[in-house]
Amino acid sequence: MTALSSESMSISHTLPTATLVSLLERSAHAGWWSLDAAAGQWTWSPQLARLHDVPAHGTSTSDEALAFYAAPWRERIAGCVDRCCRDGIAFDEEAQIVTRQGRPLWVRVLGEAVRGPDGRVVRVEGLVQEIAPTETAGEGSLRRSLAVGASPAGGQAFATVDTEGRWTYLDAAAEQLLRAPAGALLGRSLWNSFQKTGRLRLEERVRAALASHEPVEFEEPDTRQSRWLEVRGQPFEGGMALRLADVTARRKSQEQLRLLEGSIARLNDIVIITEAGPFNAPGPRIVFVNEAFETRTGYGRDEVLGRTPRLLQGPETQRDRLDRVRDALEEWRPVRVDLINYRKNGEAFWVDLDISPVWDKARKLTHWVAVGRDVTERKIAEEKIQYLAFYDALTKLPNRQLLLDRLQESLANRHQTREGALMFIDLDNFKVLNDTLGHQKGDLLLQQVAERLRSCVSKGDTVARLGGDEFVILLENRKDKPLDPAAGARSVAExxxxxxxxxxxxxxxxxxxxxxxxxxxxxxxxxxxxxLLKQADLAMYQAKSAGRNTVCFFDPEMQAVATANATLAADLRQAWRERQFQIDYQPQVGPDGRMTGVEALLRWQHLQRGVVPPEQFIPIAEETSLIIPIGRWVLDTACAQLKAWENQPGRDHLSIAVNVSVRQFRHPEFVDEVMSAIKESGIAPHKLKLELTESLLADGIEVTVAKMGNLKAMGVALSLDDFGMGYSSLSYLKRLPLDQLKIDREFVKDVLTDANDAAIARTIIGLAQSLHLEVIAEGVETEAQRDFLARQGCHAFQGYLFCRPLPLQRLEAFIDAQLSGQLEIQSGTI
Structure with a gap:
């Protein structure tokens, strides 16, 4: 066989013969192309380069190879090529190209996959031919000849016959397939190469195709060789181009499937037969399903043939069992599993699936047969039995047995024991309710208690009912909840x-x-x-002895801490009722040292304890949810003060920054509360600045961004407080509608002596500038700190260098002193 001229690109197989090349060049503008599927490199013939009016260089990327297609067709051709590379799907498309001179051309693009010994697609080959603008699909004998005459692949052969059906060319593969040299066949009729019983039928079909210029396709048995041959012919001017292939294996496979279908089509169990393809995604494809499959899954046969069994999988399908199936198939051995599958309507059902390999006589794997029995009812019954054995019928909580099993599992391996806490909960005076109102109301109360207990713990913790009015909670410290067990238990108990x-x-x-x-x-x-159960029970009785409605730890040291916190929480509730809180204000200044605003700071003056530091009572306020009403009061007070300053010269430009806690921000009515405070006070929204902490970014980022967007839409200014101390990342930061970053005092404190703190401060300032955000530093105590930050580009400050937090009356005096010029603010105190 003669190969293309040396100017054609070198590729890894023999290209169309000189006869076909001559045909292409004489009959139309056409050329071949080839794509290496692994390397993504394209090659094409000089004829194709001339057709596209591009240089005939060696190799090219996909972007270069597809660049000359007009925009409406480029994506379509690229998709065809991708599908052919991925799934081996051949294509025949019409498209328009644009040459470098801007000349549009209509072309026909054909491609098919070439597979390696392992069945994977190793390359895609095809042809491109110019067609007349008015020619429609199905017209043009040469175009159809190209469809047949594309580069042979996968054991297929190429040949041509003249208008009388006589062989005019056979490639080496054709000679091998027909078991005769080309010299013995050239000039003889095509049909004489087949057995006598089919020659007349073949002659009629070939002559009819030549006369009508229509393609012909048939499979013919060759009893002399015990095989089947497939012939696809496409007439062209002066004869017909043929593609020949031995399809004996496919025929035998089809016959086997027909026998299988006849025997299993009416079985009540689901039957799926797949090809024995490679197990990497998407996996072997379905070639047969029975009626039971259609009935039980809701999928019609035509909907699943050619697809993979993955279409039956869903969110609850057990991945570990799928891995077990994959491992078995890769080792060519049978496997049986219980698996959750999904019907077409999305309904889940259980299948007892038995998968076995099918071998031919030569011990070659040909198919996989999966027989599945719907065991949904059995699984439901098993779950009911399991539920009755391990769950309390009244509250639906785990019972004593399941609690003991889970606790034992946590303690089983001392080297891997997870830290945690066991909580014993007993309702106070429950017997009185049962005795006075009856057991029916007592049961209703227990059910409501169970629901409230569930809402107080995290997913993965165990809430169990031991019996009567006794409940137990098992808290385990996991990687996704790395909280100290004592602190976590105290928080849950509160x-x-x-x-x-x-x-x-x-x-x-x-x-x-x-x-x-x-x-x-x-x-x-x-x-x-x-x-452990005894310890928790004793601690519970200590709580009852302490007056009930409290929590006691078995560990004496932790008991002292828990008692102190419980006392502080009780005092905090009383402080809110008695309005023991006040607001101090700390000035914020600009580059010229003049005040631009203040930060509102919550203070608690306890009657016996004195001033309670915010770091002590704010966490307790959050845990007890008192932060919600307290935070609303701070917000209303700040808005009222802004309104009071609105018509006071020297104060009308000031803003007030209000700290917002995580619990407060996540309250569903928080945005409405801010809107209400602004509306009721009648202030300009931009003068109110909300300082949000980085811990808001720990989870629920989508909700956080949405809420911040609503606040920003009102005109409220947003500042990210203590930046750099917690959860910030650039991926989150760029999504937040912020106005300002606040450098934490921990970085400012040692900015002159610690190179790391200095680098962090510079980075935060640079980041704020690149994001067009304001930046303010808190905790500035010396002029040297201020000067360093100013040199880096930070021009807003807050700290003792300028002023300590002051009650409102002293703040007013401070402002008056500054306005009168009696105070140098950079070192002023009042």
Missing amino acids: RILAALGEPYVLPGYLHHSTCSIGVTLFGKTPWTVSE
């Missing part, structure tokens, strides 16, 4: 005391109840399950 202290609505009765909680910690000492 939530439980608050939740169970709310009134219960019972039929015809509003009931008030409290609870006593005992807590013991585990993980550091090798306690047994029974010892």
Whole structure:
């Protein structure tokens, strides 16, 4: 066989013969192309380069190879090529190209996959031919000849016959396929190369195709060789181009499938047969399903043939069991699993699936047969039995047995024991309710208690009912919840005391109840399950002895801390009722040292304790949710003060920054509260600045961004407080509608002596400038600190260098002194 001239690109297989090349050059402008699927490199013939009016260089990327296609067709051709590379799907498309001179040309683009020994697509080959603008799909004998005459692949052969059906050319593959040299066949009729019984039929079909210039395709048995041959012919001017292939294996496979279909089509079990393809995604494709499959899955046969069984998988399909199936198939061995599948309507169902390989006589794997039995009812029954054994029928909570199993699992391996806490909860005076209102109302109360307890713990923690009015909670410290066990238990206990202290609505009765909680910690000492339960029970009785409606820790040291915090929480509630809080204001200044605004700072003057530091009472306020009403009061007070300054010269330009806690910001009515405070006070919204902490970015970022967007739309200024101390990342920061970054005092404190703090400060300032945000530094105490920050580009400051936080009356005097020129603010105190 003669190859293309040396100016054609060198590729890894033999290209169309000289006869076909001559045909292409004589009959139309056309050329071949080839794409290496692994390397993504294209090559093409000089004829194709001339057709596209591009240089005939060696190799090219996809972008270069497809660049000459007009925009409406470029993506379509690229998609065809991608599908051919990925799935081996051949294509025949019409498209328009534009030459370098801007001349549009209509072309026909053909491509098909060439597979390697392992069945994977190694390259895609094809032809491009110029067509007349008015020629439509299905017209043009040469175009159809190109469809047949594309580069042979996968054991296929190419040949041509004249208008009388006589062989005029055979390539080496054709000679091998027909078991005869070209010299013995040239000039002889095509149909004489097949057995006598089919020659007359073949002659009629070939002559009819030549006369009508229509393509012909048929499969013909060759009993002399015990095989089937496929012939695809396409007439062209002066004869017909042929593609020949041995399809014996496919025929045998089809016959096997027909036998299988006849025997299993009416089985009640689901039957799926797939080809024995490679197991990498998407996996072997379905070639047969029975009627039971259609009935039980809702998918029609035509909807699944050619697809993979993955279409039956869904969100709850067990990935570990799928991995087990994949491992078995890769080792060519049968496997059986119970698996959750999904019907076409999205309904889940259980299948007992048995998958077996199918071999031919030569022990070659040909197919996989999967037989599945719908075991959904059996699984439901098993789940009911499991539920009755491990769950409380009244509250639907885990029962004592399941709690003991989970606690034992946590303590099983001392080297890998997870730290945690065990909480024993008992309702106060529950017996009185049962004795006075009856057990029915008592049961309703227990159900409501169970729901409230669930709402107080995280996903993964266990809430169980031991019996009567006794509940137990197992808190485990996990990677996604790396909280100190003592602190975590205290926080949960506070939530439980608050939740169970709310009134219960019972039929015809509003009931008030409290609870006593005992807590013991585990993980550091090798306690047994029974010892932990006893410790938690003793701690619970200590709580009852302490007056009920409280929490006690078994560890004396932690008990002292818990008691102190509980006392502080009680004092905090009283402080809110008695209005013991006040607001101090700390000035914020610009580059010239003049005030631009103030930060509102919450202060608590306790009657016995004195001034309670914010770092002590703010966390307690958050845990008890008191931060919601307190925060609303601070917001209303700040807005009222802005309104008071509105018509006072020297004060009318000032803004007020208000700190917003995480719990306050995440309250569903927070945005409405801000809007209400602005509307009721009648202030200009931009004078109110909300300082948000980085911990807001720890989770729920989408909700955070949406809320901040609503606040920004009102005109409120937004500042990110303590920047650099927590959860900030550039991916989050660029999404937030901020106005200002605030450099934390921890970085400012040692900015002159610590190179790392200096570098962080410079980075924050540079980042703010690149994002067009204002930047302010807090905790500035010396002129040297201020000068350093100013040189880096920070021109807003807050700290003791300028002024300490002041009550309103002293702040007013400070402002008056500055306005009268009696005070140098950079070193002023009042």
